[in-house]
Amino acid sequence: MSSSASTSGPVISSGLTPPPTTHRKRSFKRLAEPYFYLSPALMLLALVMILPLVVGLSYAYQNIELLNPFDRGWVGFKHFIALESDRVFWLALKNTFVWTFGSLGLQFIFGLGLALLLNQAFYGRKLIQALVLLPWAVPTFLSGLNWAWLFNPVISPIPHWLAALGILNEPYNILADPELAIIGPIVANVWFGIPFFAITLMAGLQSIPKDLYEAAVIDGATLWQQFTRITLPLLAPIIAITLLLRTVWIANFADLIVVMTNGGPANSSQTIASYIFSTAYKKLDFGYASAVATVLLLLLIIYAALLFGMRKKLLENSGN
Amino acid sequence: MSAVTLNNFSKSYGKMSVLSGIDLTINSGEFIALVGPSGCGKSTLLRMIAGLEEITGGNIEIGDRTVTDLAPKDRNIAMVFQSYALYPHLSVRSNMGFSLKLRKVATEKITSAINSASTMLGLDQLLERLPKALSGGQRQRVAMGRAIVRRPDVFLFDEPLSNLDAKLRVQMRSEIKSLHQDIKTTSIYVTHDQIEAMTMADRIVVMNKGNIEQAGAPLDIYDRPESKFVAGFIGSPAMNFFTAEYKPNGSDGFININDECTIPLPKLRTLQQGTVECGIRPEHLSLSKEKKTGHSIKVTVDVVEPTGLATIVYLSFGDQKICFYTSDRPDIGPGDTVYLQLSENKLHLFDVNTGKRLN
Amino acid sequence: MTAYTINRRLWSTGRYLALSLYVLFALFPLFWLFRVSISPTKLLYTEGTSLWPSMVTIENYLIVLQDTSFPTYFLNSVTVSLGTALCTTLIASAAGYAFSRFKFKGKAIIAFLLLLTQMFPLVMVIAPIYRLMQPLGLTDSLTGLIVVYTAFNTPFATFLMQSFFDAVPKDLEDAAMIDGCTRFQALIRIVLPLTLPGMMATLGFIFTAAWSELLFALMLINSESQVTFPVGLLNFISKFSVDWGQMMAAGFLALIPACIFFALIQKYLVTGMTAGAVKG
Known part of the structure; x- marks a missing residue:
């Protein structure tokens, strides 16, 4: 026998003890190779995202106003103390909640509805799908402008229709109404965001095995029961992750508000994200803008931590 | 043609050891099958021979070269994958010629090498097609062709037939075997299918948990398994196992099954007396309706499975189960009580703790 | 019934x-x-x-095309978007390949960091980026925009490319290496041709993303000759009272490239959106 089981005592093979080979040279190449492919991406991110982030965090404790170049220097917590008495900041904080959860809730409900409608075979499905998903491809600034125009009674029928339905007492531009202005960007955001939810949830729906529904039908489940007992539970993981990520994304998303209302009238539709932008862009007050940004970052971290905590609790309770 | 020698070949991921100190010599021109259950390390071993998997310890020689630190491309080997791994964007011809082209072989030589391989495998009509336009069996042949064109020192096969349907698998099995008989290149063939291993290989290496359990000619392994693991793994239907008491009797010994049957045996080398694991293959049993003189066991028929070619009968006595295989068509049914005879010279005895062969 | x-x-x-x-x-x-x-x-x-x-x-269309600077804006946007799409796809392909094919130290951490960059408010870095890029001469320049956009889109594109590389069986690379390729040759000759459609899709995704970007363009660009389409349209509205017809004609023109790329990536929408559930 030219081989011997390694467990059965001394080995008789080639009769030579193999020389201690060094794999160092090849090993080093193997170890270094992935970093070689990663390095351009990592370097770029370090320079254009991480470094500015760190620098930005330090701005929050300095006076940096481009319009006031002689008043520079470290100011400690001055900006944060100023925040407390900043009426616009607190208004923007409130608006951020309305904006984020208003948009998110509507996007999700309509997106889920659309996904369910599109998830069955019917005549003309491909065409309808392409049409209803089109808003997603429209550049965000254009979505914003488009909807800003649509709320203008001079050139759009929508305010007139709303008045005819009795929703508005006369056809006027709700973007100019401090009470209602925030609704404008929310509508535009919902219009723009439904396709995203629809597609993500459709991918989730398609991963649910068809035979589960067939078994449920044979067991006598109604459509509603199929939805609540099969669809929702199996879709829950993808719903959870999508909602989490979208919340953060929408909270950070300032374009629509900047384009449609610029935070106005009189800051009534300002969110934290748009407030950061206008403080940096219009007032060129980078220090204060960074302080506001620090608060937003903290809020998002707390939000994520809370959600992860809740998830852990849920998992513990369900015994997994 | 080259021999392959593995010295103290081992692989571990961190602290987890996958292969521990494998020593194996594969002779020049030999067809060797590595078998074992999934996770036994056979595929890892093959991929280490190919150079696709880093070697943690030991070394490997192909022919007179030590290739331990060489890249796969420098080992002069060819491999047939389970998934075939045909390049989807290249035609059959380009797939087969790819390696020669990389080696900058002259175009005419490549063409003639492809043509002779494709004739051998019956691929002449398919050379310009893309892999997606081929059937499973044809893809398998192209994968073989790609390996042959190379004229490598060693062929490596990684479960090449397991994606084919049963009928095609049997056909390709014999094709690969006759191919090897023609070109006689050293071949290492990984499979979990012990029938493939038995039918194709000159020598079988049975692996379990990262170790070689036994290596030897197919029939040697079948007739004289060195451990309970090998005994149970090789053979279908699988060998029957039941426990019995072994006692010495003068210069000989005997075993006692279920207090009703005693079988005399030559003395065991390593065991004085005690419980042993008995193994006997289903075809080494016989059944009778009446109790015959000598050593029979009273058993109950559970299930009868006629396959046409043969009949498989599942029996039980006490809480032990036994499978019986015969090319006859016995006239029995479930619930019947019958008597089972064992051919005593076909009995395998194993240690209950280590599983090592005792007789 | x-x-x-x-x-x-x-x-x-x-x-x-x-x-x-x-x-x-x-x-x-x-x-x-x-x-x-x-x-x-x-x-x-x-x-x-x-x-x-x-x-x-x-x-309205004739006026926009002949009498305004929109053709320049349009060209600027095409330059920036194409430049960004090309750079991002190149860099993200390399990174996605590393994620798909290697096990290495710090992989989980790097992936987490990439995900994190998608979570933090980009408006936060708007001021520091302006200040850091000014001395380098990258403000008020299309190159500067390309650098910034490339960085912003790289994490998403990396995840996207990783999913495309994951779809190419590892066996093919192994086979190529046995056939005589180095790993790099296997990447060029076997893996890349097979991921080409995926790279095109990534190109499309990044192009549309860059085409839509407004805030950083507003902040970083001053001179009229460097203005991108979104900024141009926004300036148009604030500067010239209200010529609705022309504005909307310009807006409709901005839709065209987006729609072309939308058609290009239709097949990959699901992959794209699930790979970057964080990205619009």
Whole structure:
């Protein structure tokens, strides 16, 4: 026998003890190779995202106003103390909640509805799908402008229709109404965001095995029961992750508000994200803008931590 | 043609050891099958021979070269994958010629090498097609062709037939075997299918948990398994196992099954007396309706499975189960009580703790 | 008819009704954009709310194309978006390949960091980026925009490319390496040709993302000659009182490249959105 089981005592093979080979040279190449492919991406991110982030965090404790170049220097917590008495900041904080959860809730409900409608075979499905998903491809600034125009009674029928339905007492531009202005960007955001939810949830729906529904039908489940007992539970993981990520994304998303209302009238539709932008862009007050940004970052971290905590609790309770 | 020698070949991921100190010599021109259950390390071993998997310890020689630190491309080997791994964007011809082209072989030589391989495998009509336009069996042949064109020192096969349907698998099995008989290149063939291993290989290496359990000619392994693991793994239907008491009797010994049957045996080398694991293959049993003189066991028929070619009968006595295989068509049914005879010279005895062969 | 079949008909009618509402909601804004862009200015106020004007004109488009700087803006946007798409796809392909094919130290941490960059408010770095890029001469330059956009889009594109590389069986690379390739040759000769459609899709995703970006362009660009389309359109609105027809004609023109790329990536929408559930 030219081989011997390694467990059965001394080995008789080639009769030579193999020389201690060094794999160092090849090993080093193997170890270094992935970093070689990663390095351009990592370097770029370090320079254009991480470094500015760190620098930005330090701005929050300095006076940096481009319009006031002689008043520079470290100011400690001055900006944060100023925040407390900043009426616009607190208004923007409130608006951020309305904006984020208003948009998110509507996007999700309509997106889920659309996904369910599109998830069955019917005549003309491909065409309808392409049409209803089109808003997603429209550049965000254009979505914003488009909807800003649509709320203008001079050139759009929508305010007139709303008045005819009795929703508005006369056809006027709700973007100019401090009470209602925030609704404008929310509508535009919902219009723009439904396709995203629809597609993500459709991918989730398609991963649910068809035979589960067939078994449920044979067991006598109604459509509603199929939805609540099969669809929702199996879709829950993808719903959870999508909602989490979208919340953060929408909270950070300032374009629509900047384009449609610029935070106005009189800051009534300002969110934290748009407030950061206008403080940096219009007032060129980078220090204060960074302080506001620090608060937003903290809020998002707390939000994520809370959600992860809740998830852990849920998992513990369900015994997994 | 080259021999392959593995010295103290081992692989571990961190602290987890996958292969521990494998020593194996594969002779020049030999067809060797590595078998074992999934996770036994056979595929890892093959991929280490190919150079696709880093070697943690030991070394490997192909022919007179030590290739331990060489890249796969420098080992002069060819491999047939389970998934075939045909390049989807290249035609059959380009797939087969790819390696020669990389080696900058002259175009005419490549063409003639492809043509002779494709004739051998019956691929002449398919050379310009893309892999997606081929059937499973044809893809398998192209994968073989790609390996042959190379004229490598060693062929490596990684479960090449397991994606084919049963009928095609049997056909390709014999094709690969006759191919090897023609070109006689050293071949290492990984499979979990012990029938493939038995039918194709000159020598079988049975692996379990990262170790070689036994290596030897197919029939040697079948007739004289060195451990309970090998005994149970090789053979279908699988060998029957039941426990019995072994006692010495003068210069000989005997075993006692279920207090009703005693079988005399030559003395065991390593065991004085005690419980042993008995193994006997289903075809080494016989059944009778009446109790015959000598050593029979009273058993109950559970299930009868006629396959046409043969009949498989599942029996039980006490809480032990036994499978019986015969090319006859016995006239029995479930619930019947019958008597089972064992051919005593076909009995395998194993240690209950280590599983090592005792007789 | 049984109650069962009636029920089924009701469902089917209901579905078409609901879908029509969705289609209406999705298309009406775009339709209206088009409707105003082809209305003669003099009819705008008299027929402001009728669904189709009594007269149609392409005059607005001609003015936009001939008498304004929009062609320059358009060209600037194409330059920036194409540049960004090319750079990002190149860099992200390399990184995605590393993620797909290697096990290495710090992989989980790097992936987590990439994900994190998608979570933090980009407006946060708007001020520091301005200050850091000014001394380098990268403010008020299209190159600067390309650098910034490339960085922002790289994490998403990396995850996207990783999923495309994951779809190429590892066996193919192994086979190529046995056939005589180095790993790099296997990447170039075997893996890349197979991921080409995926790279095109990534190109499309990043192009549309760069085409839409507004805030950083607003902040970083000052001179008229470097203005991108979104900024140009926004300036147009604030500077010139209100020439609705021309604005909407310009807006409609901005839709064109986005729609072309949308068509290009239709097949990959699901992959793209699930790979970057964080990205619009």
